[in-house]
Amino acid sequence: MKRHASATWWGGIKEGRGEITTQSGTMEDTPYSFATRFEGEKGTNPEELIGAAHAGCYSMALSGILARAGTPATRIDTRADVTLEKVEAGFAITGVHLSTRLEVPGADAADLEQAAREAKEGCPVSKALDVEITLDVTVVQ
Known part of the structure; x- marks a missing residue:
């Protein structure tokens, strides 16, 4: 069995943004960024x-x-x-x-x-x- 997820990132590390999508479709184009990872902004990491x-x-x-x-x-x-x-x-x-x-x-x-x-x-x-x-x-x- 293999499962996959993917991520796309645009821009630089601090001002950029990304999206994560899972094979199941449970997460589709879910946003993440420097701020969601390190600064508590809403979004995943x-x-x-x-x-x-x-x-x-x-x-x-x-x-x-x-x-x-x-x-x-x-x-x-x-x-x-x-x-x-x-x-x-x-x-x-x-x-x-x-x-x-x-x-x-x-x-x-x-x-x-x-x-x-x-x-x-x-x-x-x-x-x-x-x-x-x-x-x-x-x-x-």
């Missing part, structure tokens, strides 16, 4: 998209692990905070922090935390990122 991909992938991986263990989740809410920092050679994504909230009736909290750690290591987006990935787990009974 690469780090936000990586965070969305990671949160979605992680939640699906955890759902699969829990279902195979016989304790399917009622709900999994995951947030991925992607850190972009200035480094010697420009900027770099230096880490991702996952915060997940689990509703899994009848499951043991320790088992859920172990499954959450397993999903963090096993989800394909985690495997693709060469950065530190940290995790907080909240279990809702």
